[in-house]
Amino acid sequence: MYLIKVYEKLYNAYGEQNWWPVDKEYHTKNKSDPREEIVIGAVLTQNTNWNNVEKALENLKKINALNFKAIIKMPVNDLEEVIKPSGFYRLKAKRLKNVCKHLYPVDVVERIEREELLKISGVGRETADSILLYAGKRPYFVIDAYTKRLMLRLYKVNGSYEDLRKLFEENLPKDVKLFQEYHALIVKHAKVHCSKKPSCEGCPLANNCQYFLSSGEYLLTSTGI
DNA sequence: CCCCAGGCCGCGC
DNA sequence: GCGCGGCATGGG
Structure with a gap:
């Protein structure tokens, strides 16, 4: 299943996430x-x-x-x-x-280059991409532990941070709002259904999920996912 | 009591 | 390049 279809299913299940900024009024009040x-x-x-x-x-x-x-x-x-x-x-x-x-x-x-961001002590890949995507409104896809777990369960894909980032960036339209919402939806989904101990009942992706479709053996061989 | 959370750094290998 | 320990609070 295409990544855009996954997005649509998550969006239909959970709706807009609208992560950042949290307090829209604070900034107008405080300039x-x-x-x-x-x-x-x-x-x-x-x-x-x-x-x-x-x-x-x-x-x-x-x-x-x-x-x-x-x-x-x-x-x-x-x-x-x-x-x-x-x-x-x-x-x-x-x-x-x-x-x-x-x-x-x-x-x-x-305008800062991603490589320059990564040189700042305290800024790793996920923090850099979050800054670029949400503050800079630039089309970098944020990968986190939830995204890795979801890709592993959904597609049995197990890649590095950069592998997964490129997977998303190359298989989706380069749309900032899409990237922002998609990442937030993955976080939401991982909290509701795709947690460490998954609860697949009612999961919007179950019918397309390798983990769900072969859960018996998978559960035994994949502790800690 | 336990485990977990929207990682990163420095180290050893 | 990858795996590991350290970093710390608050909620379940």
Whole structure:
């Protein structure tokens, strides 16, 4: 089944996800740039539940620091306390300051090369592509643990990050909004049905899924997927 | 008590 | 190039 058909099935099942920016009004009130919130969120959510990230974002908002300038200026110890709920807070405080510095002013995300982004300490492939796609509105497909698991189950495809990214980018129209929604839908789907312990009942992709169609033997041989 | 979450880095091999 | 330990909070 084509990847665009998978997208349509997910879209019909879950609807628009509209991930970023989370708070559309905050930015008009505070005359800040939503792209900065996206970059900050992308760093804070590394291996972290979005619920925890939201707490950290709220803390930043309260002190008017949900922007690059404030984060660059803030002493790292203070930043640690503010973002503590998002976990790995000592690590992330350093990464955040570093990323904000390199992407200041935020228009940089419109033109920076992917390779240059990846040189920034604290920015790996997924964070880079999230920044490019959601803040820079550029057609890079974001791959994450959920996407890898879905591809493995759906098609028995097991590839590296770059393999999978190219698979999506070469088999879909290069449409930013499509890429944004598709990635968000995969995350949603992985939470609802395609979790580590899958719940295939009612899954919109079940009829096209290799895992579901051969679940007996697969379950026994694929612990940890 | 356990496991997990929208990864990344530095290291050894 | 790949696998592994460390990083930390909050929810189930």
